[in-house]
Amino acid sequence: MMSNPSVPIADPVVLTERRDGVLVITLNRPAVRNAVNKALADAVDTALTDLEHEAELEVGILTGAGGHFCSGMDLKAFPGEGVPRVADRGLAGLTRARRSKPLIAAVEGAAVAGGFELALACDLITAADTAFFALPEPARGLVASEGGAIRLPGRLPHHLAMEMLLTCCTLAAPDAARHGLVNHLTGQGKALDAALALAARIRANAPRAVRVTRQVVAATRGLDDHTAFTVQDPLTAPVFATDSAAEGALAFCEKRPATWTVPPDSAG
The missing domain is CATH 3.90.226.10 (2-enoyl-CoA Hydratase; Chain A, domain 1)
Structure with a gap:
């Protein structure tokens, strides 16, 4: 119709x-x-x-x-x-x-x-x-x-x-x-x-690192420092093992823009 x-x-x-x-x-x-x-x-x-x-x-x-x-x-x-x-x-x-x-x-x-x-x-x-x-x-x-x-x-x-x-x-x-x-x-x-x-x-920054940074801010707001680190560390530790972490370091050493993985990169 x-x-x-x-x-x-x-x-x-x-x-x-x-x-x-x-x-x-x-x-x-x-x-x-x-x-x-x-x-x-x-x-x-x-x-x-x-x-x-x-x-x-x-x-x-x-x-x-x-x-x-x-x-x-x-x-x-x-x-x-x-x-x-x-x-x-x-x-x-x-x-x-x-x-x-x-x-x-x-x-x-x-x-x-x-x-x-x-x-x-x-x-x-x-x-x-x-x-x-x-x-x-x-x-x-x-x-x-x-x-x-x-x-x-x-x-x-x-x-x-x-x-x-x-x-x-x-x-x-x-x-x-x-x-x-x-x-x-x-x-x-x-x-x-x-x-x-x-x-x-x-x-321009690594997508997963950006998301986890937001997550840390939200999860630790109002906490004392000791508690905040306890909450933060399980969130941030996997980021250091990602492809993007390796790429970020390599790009810095080679003085070039980093190329990030999309969709989100894997750890390990």
């Missing part, structure tokens, strides 16, 4: 693009500043699953269409859909997910409420100098429960983080960069370019 040409076809709520081992995931509800409803949450979760399981994809970038990153949970959909979590992986399948590959947030415009929590769940953040961050949940009778109240005090000076959490004030991207929350500050419209440049720098 032919489709009715008079009925408009809705744009996908999430766009994905593969660029040389990088998966660019674009939130695509610009009319509502890319607010997260169930459809968008499920689509982001699917894209993150592809990133996790496709060997040729090494780095992900999360960004937004229409000049904004994300305005958080779609409050109009909330009464019917609830918080758009996906299984045990949190908001949009990201905020509580256990990931193995680096993810970069490329922020333009608003990254507020759950949108800010999505950015905080990423490993790196690039932002335009016109971007801004906020956690206004208490002003809506809610709590920043998808990582905002947990992660922000570890990313900013404590009292600044508490001011954002308790007063719902906005933090401009230049101030966020000054406090180390943003890795690279760019001109308007250039956050994605900066994220792609970061991704290329990550991809």
Whole structure:
């Protein structure tokens, strides 16, 4: 049966693009500043699953269409859909997910409420100098429960983080960069370019070493040094026996770029 040409076809709520081992995931509800409803949450979760399981994809970038990153949970959909979590992986399948590959947030415009929590769940953040961050949940009778109240005090000076959490004030991207929350500050419209440049720098390194480094950071956060080494060593020891470890040493000695094994190399 032919489709009715008079009925408009809705744009996908999430766009994905593969660029040389990088998966660019674009939130695509610009009319509502890319607010997260169930459809968008499920689509982001699917894209993150592809990133996790496709060997040729090494780095992900999360960004937004229409000049904004994300305005958080779609409050109009909330009464019917609830918080758009996906299984045990949190908001949009990201905020509580256990990931193995680096993810970069490329922020333009608003990254507020759950949108800010999505950015905080990423490993790196690039932002335009016109971007801004906020956690206004208490002003809506809610709590920043998808990582905002947990992660922000570890990313900013404590009292600044508490001011954002308790007063719902906005933090401009230049101030966020000054406090180390943003890795690279760019001109308007250039956050994605900066994220792609970061991704290329990550991809120059051995994929397994990158993944295990992320794993160590996640597994040892908050532990004392003795316990941290006990947790770390079983994770890192196999890396030293991989083909990539041998290739990295040889490439250094021969003063040439290393050639890494993809899919992940074997130990021994």
